[in-house]
Amino acid sequence: MCEDCGCGDTRLVSVDVHERLLAGNDRTAAHNRGHFFSRGVTALNLMGSPGAGKTAILEATARHLGGSRRLAAVAGDLETERDAERLRKAGIPAVAITTGSACHLDAEMVHRAVHDGASLEADYLFIENVGNLVCPAIYDLGQQANVVALSVTEGEDKPLKYPVMFRNADLVLLTKVDLLPALDGYDVAAVQDALARVMPRPRVIAVSARSGEGVAEWVAWLEGLRVPGELRPAPLAIGVREVSHG
């Protein structure tokens, strides 16, 4: 007993936890994954910088599919419902998640969106994350695959600057390739080389939402996700060569 105030002495108790800080998010993500799986929904987490062309790619995807697949979307933004409105105009049922100050979506936000009316009567649910190359990368949402949109106007070295985002990507969509003629000196091989240094199974599809280039290849990749046993892209190790950065 403490002699000054009688409060009682304390002893130190050490508790070994060894638990991921995101364990709570992981549990909700697993719950979401169960929702998606049981309804036969292929969920994708679409990430990328603001303005990388995430919404435009989804619009082009809807145009390409022309109703042959059922699409749905959840669109995260700090403010406004603009992306969700654009997607609805493109024929994709979409629910907006306005995050306020949060720079990323987490599994709980997606869970709420699903209960707030995001359509699970879909073959593909696109979760369009908040435009940001940092924070969204570490939050599992329950998706089957991570797709990162990287526009050619962002330069060739983004993968080296944001390795966490690209390490977790299953596919990188190199967007706005219709602008390449205007970008003197832009080297697609340099982007591929940068990706190969941060992404163990680099898979890149060059697309243009405007011209439609690459959209068929992207849709074929999406179809591959629905083939049992092919949830992961096959290793593309052989033939990847190092390119020196001059």
Add this chain to the structure above:
Amino acid sequence: MHEYSLVQALLDRVESEARSRHASAVHRVTVRIGPLAGVERELFSKAFEIVRPGTLCDRAELVVTGDDLRWTCEVCGAAIPTGRVLVCPDCGWPARLASGDALVLERIELEVPDHV
């Protein structure tokens, strides 16, 4: 700046542990953050300073330990140096991240009254 939400998750976890053990205060919290965790260690520590007043962690020391970044071959186990193309030079197989993405609450040290 997702460090604040991570620190909030940390405090929630630590406080629930502290309450379940009838602790009067938290003495020390140890977390491990790897270079590919996607978390800035300094920002994380700053966020902890800002969020903890009035919580059981008010006087707690936050210890942030690091983690080595190591890529190895999935097949032969050879180390693949960071910054190189992530393919084993011997097998041609993709590299696997052996360590470096940890974001882990390792240990909580609690001050528990003697009579509890």
